[in-house]
Amino acid sequence: MTHADPTMRKVADFAPALFQSTEHHLCSGCGHPVAWRLLIEVLEELQLVDRSIGVVGHGCYTQIITTADVEFLQCLHGRAPAVATGMKRMLPDRAIYTLQGDGDMVSEGLAEVLHAAARGESITCLMLDNGVFGDTGGQMTAATTVGQRTKTSLDGRSEQEHGYPIPVADIVASFPGAAYVARGAVDKPNAIARTRRYLREAFASQLAGEGFSLVEILTMCPTGWAVPTDQGAQYQRDQVESTFGLGELRPRSTT
Amino acid sequence: MTLVLREGYDAIAAAAVDAGCRFFAGYPMLPFTGLLDAFARELPRNDGVWIQADTEIEGANMALGAAATGARAATGSTGQGIALMQETIAEAALNELPLVVFNMARGQQDYFQTTRGGGWGDYRTIALAPASVVEAAEHTRLAFELADRWLTPVILYGDHMIGFTQTTVEAAPDHRGATEPDKPWALDGSTGGTGASKVVWTWRQGKHNTPGPGPNRHWQHVADKYDQIATTEARHAGRHLDDAEHVVVSFGTTGAFVDYVVDELRREGHRIGTFRPVTLWPFPSVTLGDLARSAPCRQVLVHELNAGQMIDDVRIAVNGAVPVHAIGGVSQDESGMRQGELLDVDTIRERILAATEGARR
Numbered sequence: 325m326t327h328a329d330p331t332m333r334k335v336a337d338f339a340p341a342l343f344q345s346t347e348h349h350l351c352s353g354c355g356h357p358v359a360w361r362l363l364i365e366v367l368e369e370l371q372l373v374d375r376s377i378g379v380v381g382h383g384c385y386t387q388i389i390t391t392a393d394v395e396f397l398q399c400l401h402g403r404a405p406a407v408a409t410g411m412k413r414m415l416p417d418r419a420i421y422t423l424q425g426d427g428d429m430v431s432e433g434l435a436e437v438l439h440a441a442a443r444g445e446s447i448t449c450l451m452l453d454n455g456v457f458g459d460t461g462g463q464m465t466a467a468t469t470v471g472q473r474t475k476t477s478l479d480g481r482s483e484q485e486h487g488y489p490i491p492v493a494d495i496v497a498s499f500p501g502a503a504y505v506a507r508g509a510v511d512k513p514n515a516i517a518r519t520r521r522y523l524r525e526a527f528a529s530q531l532a533g534e535g536f537s538l539v540e541i542l543t544m545c546p547t548g549w550a551v552p553t554d555q556g557a558q559y560q561r562d563q564v565e566s567t568f569g570l571g572e573l574r575p576r577s578t579t
Numbered sequence: 580m581t582l583v584l585r586e587g588y589d590a591i592a593a594a595a596v597d598a599g600c601r602f603f604a605g606y607p608m609l610p611f612t613g614l615l616d617a618f619a620r621e622l623p624r625n626d627g628v629w630i631q632a633d634t635e636i637e638g639a640n641m642a643l644g645a646a647a648t649g650a651r652a653a654t655g656s657t658g659q660g661i662a663l664m665q666e667t668i669a670e671a672a673l674n675e676l677p678l679v680v681f682n683m684a685r686g687q688q689d690y691f692q693t694t695r696g697g698g699w700g701d702y703r704t705i706a707l708a709p710a711s712v713v714e715a716a717e718h719t720r721l722a723f724e725l726a727d728r729w730l731t732p733v734i735l736y737g738d739h740m741i742g743f744t745q746t747t748v749e750a751a752p753d754h755r756g757a758t759e760p761d762k763p764w765a766l767d768g769s770t771g772g773t774g775a776s777k778v779v780w781t782w783r784q785g786k787h788n789t790p791g792p793g794p795n796r797h798w799q800h801v802a803d804k805y806d807q808i809a810t811t812e813a814r815h816a817g818r819h820l821d822d823a824e825h826v827v828v829s830f831g832t833t834g835a836f837v838d839y840v841v842d843e844l845r846r847e848g849h850r851i852g853t854f855r856p857v858t859l860w861p862f863p864s865v866t867l868g869d870l871a872r873s874a875p876c877r878q879v880l881v882h883e884l885n886a887g888q889m890i891d892d893v894r895i896a897v898n899g900a901v902p903v904h905a906i907g908g909v910s911q912d913e914s915g916m917r918q919g920e921l922l923d924v925d926t927i928r929e930r931i932l933a934a935t936e937g938a939r940r
Contacts, residue, residue, distance in 0.1 A: 342771075344788045374770070374773075375769065390786050393774060395766050396777075406644065407644035410646070410647075413602065414628070414645045415648050435633065
């Protein structure tokens, strides 16, 4: 399938040829597959398919390494920004990115992402944030929003009992080493289109050697949130986006 | 050949660069810090990359990432910091990534950590234990070679004594520019879109169109490889072993003290020899076992400065052929950074003589 203007096609029509299989184990209503597709689409658009390596953490999204025809290293939980740092320093002309969840990046791997950002490391970190450890059955993470239902906060995350979520993208955006930071979503077409632009900007800033880049992508997890599949997107808008607002948190200074 | 006076830390870092090491990341901890400093000086001026990591975990994973691109890469710490790296060391082993880890230890209490490890899975790490600065430099080169040959982490077990001792070493050894093996497994991003793009994953499931062996077959392959290493890479050093009635086993820098004492006792007519595993893993069990079963051998003494760790491997090797006795013990000096009063030739002499007289009675 060819399109004259790739930015104008319907997302639903598009299955990138780089996916060797469109089958996956993710639940109905999960936002991850849309994020996978955006990533692969942007790698194609920026002609990075044969000069990029993804360092992938532990979560539901990890399965992309078995289906997408690009190079991956599946690393230890939380450590992807450190592994990506070692790679980037040895392969400075390649696009090196991480793919992590909020459990991976904010709970287990907070040190790695913050230090990579502080160093201004020329890597791109992507966080799929659904506020739960989906792969282990829907437990609370350090990014679960107050009031959000998870298996370990059945009545919703409580400030008194569980404290507050860590807004890692906002923190990183305040670092001088960060060249580009944005938070997108995949719950509706215009959000998807914006998120794709954020990904393009993030990779472009890496290729231009501007510094560290991070894109947080809010993804629906109706299974983990214990809401009906078709209500996942609305739950995200009501529950998550009220804490984690969308947009460019640190735009590129050169554009 | 030009000889220069070098401190152990500098000798190791220079040997690493000479062996083609292009990446080092580490976090300060005494007495490893001297090596971190030496790499900070050596690598950048030799087209390498040095990063001060913000945790040992981060440093080890940075080195793992660099190693995954095929670059010779290393990290290091003391045993206490290497405790934090165990998960990463196991990950490198199961991913078959060559990774060199320098343990500039605070003493000899890291034998179990070095030879057993604390990571997950059926893995091993080759472990080299130099007794001197010269040997440490040789072992550094060997560590990178073994890591590449067997696609495994290799630990070099040094200590403050190696780090802070100055000695003459070759300034520019002949190995510089030594060729490295082909690394078809290394990631460089170029295989994306080919239908056979690479993926590094301990489960080795491959991709949809190019499935891998899967976890069980892969992990069995890794275990079989370590069996092969065990039979081919065991190394040891020994002195006066042909007719030794008493064999003293020690490792690392302690071995130099034991050798000194045993040479002295030999001159006085005692039939004593020394046996020092150069590889802590694989432990040279076959050689030591043969020695213990040889006619003159009456007992094996183990001098290690811990509560008894290597003695387990000695007992496995000796397998009851002769008695095995510990003559070392826990011995840390008050700084906490180095071996204590049991690392002393008079003490070692007394303990060896007491044990040999005991055997005569």
